[in-house]
Amino acid sequence: MSYPHSVPQPGPRPVPTPGGFRPGPPPSGAQPGGFRPGPPPAGAQAGFRPEAPPVYREPVERRIVEETGHPAVDAVLRSLANAAQLAPAEQIAAYEAAHQVLQETLSGIEG
Numbered sequence: 289m290s291y292p293h294s295v296p297q298p299g300p301r302p303v304p305t306p307g308g309f310r311p312g313p314p315p316s317g318a319q320p321g322g323f324r325p326g327p328p329p330a331g332a333q334a335g336f337r338p339e340a341p342p343v344y345r346e347p348v349e350r351r352i353v354e355e356t357g358h359p360a361v362d363a364v365l366r367s368l369a370n371a372a373q374l375a376p377a378e379q380i381a382a383y384e385a386a387h388q389v390l391q392e393t394l395s396g397i398e399g
Contacts, residue, residue, distance in 0.1 A: 360389060361390070364386045367382060368382070368383070368386055
């Protein structure tokens with residue numbers, strides 16, 4: 289078998305050389321200590337951190353619009369308020385009718 293399922297060989301195991309690992313000399317022309325970045329460019333803010341995303345806040349006052357000033361839209365709003373009192377199967381038909389009226393109204397406005 290092969291690694292990782294190899295069978296250990298009998299006898300002594302190899303040991304690391306005394307003193308541990310020692311890297312070779314740095315390449316010619318390299319400065320001791322390796323790369324060191326220069327100062328930030330002029331005008332850069334030290335410790336700059338981007339702002340946190342804005343926190344969504346609920347409006348102080350929430351209200352349901354009952355009148356828009358457009359007769360067809362106002363009628364749809366009244367029908368939706370009435371649909372809440374219907375059985376679920378009947379609500380679907382009321383919402384589809386309201387959707388149809390709103391589409392027709394919008395297409396009439398866009399002309």
